Amino acid sequence: MSNIYGLLSVGRVALATQQKAIDVTGNNIANVNTPGYSRQRLNMESTDPIRYGAGQMSRGVRANRKIDRMYDQFLGSQINNENQSLGKWEAQNNSLEKVEMIFDEASGNGLNQAMGDFWNAWQELANNPSGHVERVELLAKSQTMAGMFNETASDLEQVGKDMDTNIKGTVDEINLLSEEIADLNAKIQKAEVGGHSANEFRDQRDSVLKELSGFIDINAFEDNQGHMTVLTGGGHPLVEGVSAYELTTEINAGHYNVEWVNRDGNKTDITANISGGKLKGWIKTRDVAVPDYLGRMNDLSVSISDNVNDLHTDGYDLNDNLGGDFFSGTSALNMAVDSALLADTDLIAAGSLSGDPGDNGNALAIAELQNSILSDINSSTFDDYYNSIVSDVGSSVKNAGMNYNHQASVTDQLDNYRETVSGVSIDEEMVNLVKFQHAYDAAAKLISTVDEMLATLMNI
Structure with a gap:
């Protein structure tokens, strides 16, 4: 100058x-x-x-x-970490709400009512052991209860299948997001050559990274070239430099497992290592919650079948013959009334003595099973055992909902704080x-x- x-x-x-x-x-x-x-x-x-x-x-x-x-890099990392938990609890909450609908007893037409009607039907038969109407009514109530078990088990299995569909779709979405981050890495590197800024691309990459964290737990860090490296929680890379790795799904024991694919095409099962995001929520519902409830429903149906069958085979029918099995099937999914009884109601063994068509001893004994404490279902009655399942479902939904609401509040606060910074x-x-x-x-x-x-x- x-x-x-x-x-x-x-x-x-x-x-x-x-x-x-x-x-x-x-x-x-x-x-x-x-x-x-x-x-x-x-x-x-x-x-x-x-x-x-x-x-x-x-x-x-x-x-x-x-x-x-x-931009606050540490705040961004904190948001992504909390978003992983939010995704997990959101998926669990949504999936467990589907389970809760299966066990809905509010309408009065659930399995609780069906079991009550079944035991009452045996009591009605005891009042008139040779009555044709009572026998037909018993078979109808028995079929209704067995059908409720079938439907509940089928619906629970369908929830597991729905989780598989969600898992497969989420893996595809993760692959797309990983490729998008790798593409943005390339754009940032090209734009920042010579000291220029690529702020818009960085904003886009952070938004994609946040979306990705909602699906799976990740760790991310930036190298000196501006590339964002993204690893799964188990340490397997999703993005390195301008290259993205792929996740895939493989059927194992009837369900999808999540696998990581390396550059040579070799696959590593990472299902057990996933600890966050929606993937974790769906996997936990599919592999823990659904099998637990389904297993307990199987235990209940088998206990009812075995205990009723044990008494029924010791009783006498209207033909003065020992009774056969009342129920067939080995689980809640295939529980059914024996076909021979459906064809001939006289085969229902209501009596405990031979040669007395008016005997109702066996019908009374079977009706009394409703109040019996049984060791094969945790020393409880049938009603109490089923009510414990319903109660646990409700408690799980409540817990998932509370955690989801808490995480939503935390992420909202962090997002608001980010707005004050950025x-x-x-x-x-x-x-x-x-x-x-x-x-x-x-x-x-x-x-x-x-x-x-x-x-x-x-x-x-």
């Missing part, structure tokens, strides 16, 4: 710098409602000084090629806009003044 033309250069660069600052401010204002956008700030700096008189003086202002991005404030941007506008006007005034000085010199 040793001469008047140096002043013109100062004014020119100042105009360009303030113009760029206005551009950045305008971009912030335009993205005030854009999810995941981090506000930007032009990094202004003095130009290199030159000797001026006895000292040095800067030649004005200039814009650094790298535009600052208002979000756009219209008030702040408007102030900046006025500030940069005045600076632009001042730079223009400087050029105008220098022009007048040049005119004066030309007229001397």
Whole structure:
């Protein structure tokens, strides 16, 4: 700035710098409602000084090629970690609500009612052991109860199949997100060559990373080239540099397992290592909750079948013959009334003595099973055992719902805090806009003044 033309250069660069600052401010204002956008700030700096008189003086202002991005890396990592838990509890809550609907007793038409009707039907038969109407009614109530067991078991198995569908779809989504992160890594590296900024691409990558964390537990870190490396919780890479690895699903014991595929195509089962995200929630419901409830329903149905069959085979029917099995099947899914009884109601063994068609001893003994404490179902009655299943389902749903609501609150708080760090404030941007506008006007005034000085010199 040793001469008047140096002043013109100062004014020119100042105009360009303030113009760029206005551009950045305008971009912030335009993205005030854009999810995941981090506000930007032009990094202004003095130009290199030159000797001026006895000292040095800067030649004005200039814009650094790298535009600052208002972003807290540690906060971003915390959001992703909490999002993993949120995804897990969301999946568990949604899937367990489906299980709860299967055990819905509020309508009065559930399995509790069916079992009560079954035992009452035996009591009615005891009041009239040779009655045809009572025998037909008993078989109808027995078929209803067996059908309820069948339906409950089938519905529970369907929940497991639904979880498999969700798992397979989620694995496909994870692969797409991993490829998107790898593609953004390449774009960031290309854009930032020479010290330029790739803030928009970084915002996009953070948004994709947050979405990915909702599906599976991950660890992510950035290298010195700007590449984001993403690992599963078990340490298997999903993204390295500009390359993405693939997850796949394989059938194992009737269900999908999640497998990681390396560069050579070799697969590693990582199902047991998944600890977060929706994948974890669905896997836990499929592999823990559903088998537990289904197993307990099988225990209940088998206990009813075995205990009723034991007594029925010791009783006598209307033909004065020992009774056969009342129920067939080995689980809740295939529990059924014996076909021979459905064909001939006289084969129901209501009596305990031979040669007495009016004997009701066996019908009374079977009816009394309702109140018996049985060792094969945890020393409880049939009703108490089933009610414990229903209670546990409700408790699991409540627990999952509470954890989901808690995690949703935590992530909301973190998102709100992120907005205070990275979000756009219209008030702040408007102030900046006025500030940069005045600076632009001042730079223009400087050029105008220098022009007048040049005119004066030309007229001397």
